[in-house]
Amino acid sequence: MNKVRIGIVGLGNMGTGHAAYLIEGQVNGAVLAAVSDIRPERLAQVKEQWGDGIRTFESPEEMFRSGAIDGVLLCTPHYEHPVQAIDAFACGLHVLVEKPAGVYTKQVREMNEAAAVSGKIYGIMYNQRTNPLYMKLRELIASGELGEIRRTNWIITNWYRSQSYYNSGGWRATWAGEGGGVLINQDPHQLDLWQWATGLMPKRIRAFCSFGKHRDIEVENDVTAYAEYENGATGVFVTSTHEYPGTNRFEISGDRGKIVIEDDKMTFWRLRQPESEFNRVNTSPFAAPEVWKFEIPISAGGAQHKEITQDWTNAILNGTPLLAPGEDGIKGLTISNAMLLSTWTDGWVDLPIDEDLFYDKLQEQIERSAKSRA
Template structure:
């Protein structure tokens, strides 16, 4: 196969710690160009990965002949830059949440179809070993009917992760659009859809700002979700878990309870109704902390879908469905009513 030429637009933390590292580790990929509005950041990454540096994504798309682009920008820029890249003839891997509205998400999907290019959304939770194993156990019928679930994704906030710290775009509504729900909640909405194998139809959301001063985006949210078949459970997303990150999911089934990323030593613990307990050591979930899994498998899946000309595992349609759960939670919180997922 010929080498896939890629560009990374946005040189913040997600690009530095995930996209660029994983592209660089992939034998079939060449990082051709990088772009960041802050010239020093772009230059630093360009030097590190022996690529060309830009401060304007329009210039990059006009001047470079690249096969694929990673969009690692503030949420409000995901749709316009992804659409521009697709229209320039590039496959696109876009960070989550894919857009700030259903309309934007639809426009991204349409741009991909019109240009016959791949659009993948970087929901990495589907590729975590414990989650893959849990889905197989559910699909096989071993767990039986799913009665309920609860999932949480929380940490102390993006200031410890973002290159801009407390000044990060994560805290600015015009750039972020949404806070912890967009940063963390959408990951879990996507994971639950993947694990349960069905869509959510109703959401009751409590979405608040309680932990971070001086921000107008949410930092604490709890949602009750209902699936097509009537299974109900909870999703929590928070930037207020100050002492320790929580990235756990528990599935309550007819024959067993699955505890995912809930035990410090075993990434999946299956507690069967008959008293049997099976513990799986499947490697730690990816984390910003030391010791977390470093390869998210997002890049390799994206590249593989281009090489094999297959639908990416998290297509634009999939990303849109997960986004719609979060949008419904926001609408529910504002209206104080249970909201249908569109």
């Protein structure tokens, strides 16, 4: 194989965006060979705009079994990702799934298991992993430059969404349609980066989610969560979609100082001597370690979605390791499921979560939603 024939399922905003750069030949070794969408009028537009060189299918199942593609990029609603991925693996296809991996970890775990059995290349569209800021942060932490992590704090409230946004589609901000709110729709990248860059998954979480705060919606749109880690570190994650202007500030404190990412810049307050060492030898009651402030240079780059698709294509053709393996999708989803479960049960949630309990609680929300709409 010298070209990966890619099929796209779902031609909404994301699917159309992926199609555009593939048609323009911006991914080496890949070609858009087919698309699938449940809307006949959208497929007719494809024929008119992109010509007959791209095959069209009214169902993903038909496309998977057509022999026209080698891999599939799934750009469908959240609940459908695992179902379609499992079917694609069964048809011998490589899979790249849009974020989030799914709505609940039990279903995503089944997708991961199907991927492992298939032996196919399985990626997830965590395009923020290509952002040089977070790549540099991961590098600094992994190298020990920051020392052992003691605290993380991410305020990500610049997801402003008006009521008009939520009114633009009946499926938006519903338990049955999207399976959640800000945590499942806006924050999957940050929840992924929180654990990917630091190398830490929480051992337990206590969260407070508000549902429909200042908006007429069902799902969570305001969250404050507190996390604890095995090494004694703690973390706070604050997010919302109703504040304006919002904030995007990620602060990580370690034994050797503090790193802050804000306004697309990284600042490192580095201690000349690790705090633990200073504390051990210091004899002055009000002394503090000497600290140096650096603006960390960040290289250009980070081609986002296109780079993840290129990375996945390279893995298929050359066996190179993935920047965003599909199996990683369950990590950020575990964190968001834990936050919701903590609110629904009004208590601490240990990780890994009780997947059956989360599923049952989610079904309760869906049923309550259906009754209120009846």
